[in-house]
Amino acid sequence: MRGGRRYRLLRGIVSLLVLRYLAEGEECGYGLRRRISGVLGEALPPGYIYVILKSLRGRGLLDAREGSRNGRRVVYYRITDSGMDFLLRHRGAVEAGRRAIEELTRFLEGRGGESARGDRDRHQTYWRRGARCAVPAGSPGRCAICGRPAAVRVPYANASFCEEHYPQWLERRIRRVTDRYGMFDGVRRVAVAVSGGKDSVSLLHALAGLRDDHGFEVVGIHLDLGIGDYSRASAEAARRNFEMLGVEGRIVDLRARYGFSVPEAVRAVRRPACSTCGVVKRYALEEAAEDAGADALATGHNLDDVAQFVMMGYQSGDLEGLARLRPVIPAGRHYGVRSVKPLFLIYERDLAEYARIRGLPVAGAECPLRDRTSQGFIRRKLLEIEEGMPGFMLRLVQEFADGVQPALAERYLREEDVGTCRICGRPTSKGREICSFCAIRARALGTGTVPGATG
Ligand code: AMP
Ligand code: ZN
Numbered sequence: 404m405r406g407g408r409r410y411r412l413l414r415g416i417v418s419l420l421v422l423r424y425l426a427e428g429e430e431c432g433y434g435l436r437r438r439i440s441g442v443l444g445e446a447l448p449p450g451y452i453y454v455i456l457k458s459l460r461g462r463g464l465l466d467a468r469e470g471s472r473n474g475r476r477v478v479y480y481r482i483t484d485s486g487m488d489f490l491l492r493h494r495g496a497v498e499a500g501r502r503a504i505e506e507l508t509r510f511l512e513g514r515g516g517e518s519a520r521g522d523r524d525r526h527q528t529y530w531r532r533g534a535r536c537a538v539p540a541g542s543p544g545r546c547a548i549c550g551r552p553a554a555v556r557v558p559y560a561n562a563s564f565c566e567e568h569y570p571q572w573l574e575r576r577i578r579r580v581t582d583r584y585g586m587f588d589g590v591r592r593v594a595v596a597v598s599g600g601k602d603s604v605s606l607l608h609a610l611a612g613l614r615d616d617h618g619f620e621v622v623g624i625h626l627d628l629g630i631g632d633y634s635r636a637s638a639e640a641a642r643r644n645f646e647m648l649g650v651e652g653r654i655v656d657l658r659a660r661y662g663f664s665v666p667e668a669v670r671a672v673r674r675p676a677c678s679t680c681g682v683v684k685r686y687a688l689e690e691a692a693e694d695a696g697a698d699a700l701a702t703g704h705n706l707d708d709v710a711q712f713v714m715m716g717y718q719s720g721d722l723e724g725l726a727r728l729r730p731v732i733p734a735g736r737h738y739g740v741r742s743v744k745p746l747f748l749i750y751e752r753d754l755a756e757y758a759r760i761r762g763l764p765v766a767g768a769e770c771p772l773r774d775r776t777s778q779g780f781i782r783r784k785l786l787e788i789e790e791g792m793p794g795f796m797l798r799l800v801q802e803f804a805d806g807v808q809p810a811l812a813e814r815y816l817r818e819e820d821v822g823t824c825r826i827c828g829r830p831t832s833k834g835r836e837i838c839s840f841c842a843i844r845a846r847a848l849g850t851g852t853v854p855g856a857t858g
């Protein structure tokens with residue numbers, strides 16, 4: 404909301420507040436502005452209060468005297484008898500206003516981020532308010548849609564929801580993201596990569612709910628990475644969700660399909676476990692999506708994941724990597740399936756609440772191979788910033804996706820830079836003959852090392 408309109412709306416209320424403070428005793432314009440700004444949770448524009456004081460004075464509701472403080476000339480304002488009458492007569496109007504504002508608040512908060520643009524405007528008001536933002540900490544309060552006691556509070560949207568309306572609200576949010584970025588335009592069959600964790604399980608349920616609307620089919624894909632009990636529990640969670648929804652589910656055993664498991668690959672390759680696993684998963688998921696006849700592959704990367712990638716990319720100055728980081732990667736010359744991240748603007752915390760409230764079966768354990776890296780540190784720091792500036796990560800990622808990435812792509816993404824893997828025919832990065840997956844596989848199978856191919 405632009406300042407002008409906002410303050411026109413508030414004008415009557417601020418006038419009454421002026422009289423209310425003056426009813427306690429005389430006060431200068433500066434003091435009134437400070438006290439009223441405190442109540443509103445944001446600084447009134449300078450000058451605004453003087454316009455109101457002048458008008459109240461013109462109506463005889465207050466008068467003024469000149470005094471001095473610390474050698475400076477100051478005007479003190481005082482309420483008159485008719486000012487006092489005026490204030491008391493407004494009791495009924497204030498009560499009616501309170502009810503009207505409650506009703507409006509319920510409606511507007513229910514639309515917490517109705518459009519991506521809307522979100523952005525909301526968050527800009529948070530910036531201006533700075534630390535004094537209007538997000539009350541602590542209890543969830545009442546549902547923004549039905550007014551019943553709320554179960555979840557969503558700080559960046561400054562809204563709360565009950566157990567019934569929270570899942571609906573989140574699903575609508577996801578739907579808006581997929582629509583806005585055209586993720587499923589022209590798509591007939593979506594492969595959802597389900598790890599068994601809360602993000603991808605929530606994604607599966609949300610997309611299953613869009614099947615009829617969008618007219619696409621959903622097929623779930625789970626990769627069994629062969630990481631002991633961890634993988635067994637993950638596969639079990641994935642399977643239970645496929646059954647629950649009645650969606651076709653495919654469980655791909657990495658070892659059966661490619662001859663090696665993730666732990667074997669990690670032992671054979673000198674690079675961080677998560678990075679090796681990431682290459683293997685990406686490759687296997689794309690292939691599985693193709694095998695399943697899908698035209699889109701959806702993964703559960705959430706806002707926190709993407710915010711972390713963005714920060715890490717900035718830190719290392721990896722402009723090509725940043726240029727490749729986008730919510731929709733179109734099908735290409737080497738690979739016929741579009742890749743989408745429908746949750747890239749959804750906070751991890753919101754997904755955890757969704758899975759909890761809907762009672763979805765998820766595998767909670769952390770991967771035992773996960774390496775301790777700077778990633779966790781950056782993530783924690785981002786959450787700290789978020790706490791002080793609700794909506795920070797959303798803005799970071801949204802601005803990146805809408806502004807920064809397209810600019811980088813123009814400069815750094817060239818189709819002709821992509822090579823073709825000599826072994827499997829899939830894409831390789833510039834100057835490489837063999838793709839990272841084939842290089843890892845060669846090492847894991849002990850069929851030799853490929854010079855210059857692995858990191
Ligand atoms: P991660 O790389 O573990 O952060 O996972 C990112 C996304 O990749 C998840 O949300 C899933 O969509 C997908 N994914 C990760 N692990 C698996 C798996 N074992 N099987 C299927 N999809 C997975
Ligand atoms: Zn409700």
Ligand code: ZN
Pocket residue numbers: 824825826827828829837838839840841842
């Ligand atoms: Zn290859």
